[in-house]
Amino acid sequence: MHNRQALIDYTLHLADNSLILGHRNSEWTGYGPVLEQDIAISNIALDLIGQARNFYQYASGLINQGDAGARAGSRAAEVTEDSLAYLRDAWDFKNCLLAEQDNGDWAKTILRQFFFSAWQFYLYGELQQCENSELAAVGEKALKETTYHLRWSSEWMIRLGDGTEESHARMVGALDELWKFTGELFMPSRYEQQLIGEGILPDLSLLRNKWDEKVKEIFAQANLSIPEGTGGVSPWMQSGGKEGRHTEQLGYILAEMQFLQRAYPGCEW
Amino acid sequence: MTEAADISTEKIWLLLQEVTDPEVPVLSVTDLGIIRQVMVQEDGTVELVITPTYSGCPAMDMIRTNIRLALLEQGFKKVNITTVLSPAWTTDWMSEAGKEKLKAYGIAPPTARQSVCHPNLFQREEAISCPRCNSYNTHMISEFGSTACKALYRCEECREPFDYFKCH
Numbered sequence A: 001m002h003n004r005q006a007l008i009d010y011t012l013h014l015a016d017n018s019l020i021l022g023h024r025n026s027e028w029t030g031y032g033p034v035l036e037q038d039i040a041i042s043n044i045a046l047d048l049i050g051q052a053r054n055f056y057q058y059a060s061g062l063i064n065q066g067d068a069g070a071r072a073g074s075r076a077a078e079v080t081e082d083s084l085a086y087l088r089d090a091w092d093f094k095n096c097l098l099a100e101q102d103n104g105d106w107a108k109t110i111l112r113q114f115f116f117s118a119w120q121f122y123l124y125g126e127l128q129q130c131e132n133s134e135l136a137a138v139g140e141k142a143l144k145e146t147t148y149h150l151r152w153s154s155e156w157m158i159r160l161g162d163g164t165e166e167s168h169a170r171m172v173g174a175l176d177e178l179w180k181f182t183g184e185l186f187m188p189s190r191y192e193q194q195l196i197g198e199g200i201l202p203d204l205s206l207l208r209n210k211w212d213e214k215v216k217e218i219f220a221q222a223n224l225s226i227p228e229g230t231g232g233v234s235p236w237m238q239s240g241g242k243e244g245r246h247t248e249q250l251g252y253i254l255a256e257m258q259f260l261q262r263a264y265p266g267c268e269w
Numbered sequence B: 001m002t003e004a005a006d007i008s009t010e011k012i013w014l015l016l017q018e019v020t021d022p023e024v025p026v027l028s029v030t031d032l033g034i035i036r037q038v039m040v041q042e043d044g045t046v047e048l049v050i051t052p053t054y055s056g057c058p059a060m061d062m063i064r065t066n067i068r069l070a071l072l073e074q075g076f077k078k079v080n081i082t083t084v085l086s087p088a089w090t091t092d093w094m095s096e097a098g099k100e101k102l103k104a105y106g107i108a109p110p111t112a113r114q115s116v117c118h119p120n121l122f123q124r125e126e127a128i129s130c131p132r133c134n135s136y137n138t139h140m141i142s143e144f145g146s147t148a149c150k151a152l153y154r155c156e157e158c159r160e161p162f163d164y165f166k167c168h
Helices: A004-026 A035-071 A081-086 A106-127 A133-161 A165-181 A190-197 A204-221 A249-263 B003-016 B060-073 B096-105
Strands: B035-040 B046-050 B079-083 B138-142 B150-155 B161-165
Touching (some): A004 A106, A035 A106, A035 B138, A106 A133, A106 A204
Parallel strands (some): B046 B079
Antiparallel strands (some): B138 B150, B150 B161
16 A cells, blocks of 8 residues: 555554643643543543544554564564554654643643644544545544534633633733644645545645634634734744654653653553 | 354343443443444354443443453353444443433433534533432533543532433
């Protein structure tokens, strides 16, 4: 299959997005602003990490199939969902930069989740109809969960954006920090272009229009304005995550997330 | 399929009624509707197809182990468990007996038809009956609860908080 590498890269990209955002959200566990929201963000983390596992399992199967010949006679270990999560370095990760940005305050976490969930909602909607039955199945499963995430984060967008002077100011601050990472969601990487070209993936510009509409709808209710220079991709939008060029934030996440498996290889409990 | 295999399949379905969800111990895996297929091969190998409730349900690994143990105890040594994601699990697959057991356990069962699985905001809350006093005068506290599959409610009549096994 000539597009195998592109398919592996794309599956890892989807897995990494969910794992890294899931890990970020899990940093709130025990620290949420109120108990119910601590539980909510932890549940969302759990859903995302579950989605990541499904994508990693598919990716590891693809990688092992392709390597079977090369591995025969050697002692190289098979790739597993765990080795993909815990033993790759920052440049191997293909998540969007948005996913790895730090939690900041509750407003920043909410905005990051809203941008991401809106994107995942339309992406999974398309993915469940795609030709690749494995990706379609993970998308179909994840879509129901993502619907909850989108509704939850949208409601918080409105509560904070249209709330008090303080909460509004924090939302505006979060928007200043995060808007520049939204363009990358819709900039097709090399592997996405290949899969779009082969008709396996939908045209990402279709997602962009739906996402823009959703953001406009929620921002209008949240009393927030979309920053200047939108509609298409602004020149100051940041990108690189999909190709393994990350902000410094990712290294810190991996240092914490991977420590145990690096220090005690194969450790289980 | 041979007659012997037919008998085994029936026996396995019965055995699976004894394997419970570790997080909601009153429900068996058959009540939950996560067992999608049971087949016995000519050589006695049991082929099971299961589907997770939520992508990140942490109970799935334990459920797989418990199924293996339950079957092993009855002499089924070779068991292959395949996990499928599509079609995605829905609360519609939960048995009526399971819903009754949930209610008796103090968890409001999922309503018959899902009405909130779309992204519209601040929807009218589903009318959920309190599992203790049956009142519909209840109020959602959070749509995320103690496990991925539950939401948190409070009854305004008896004032008790309760879990609702949410529609999915």
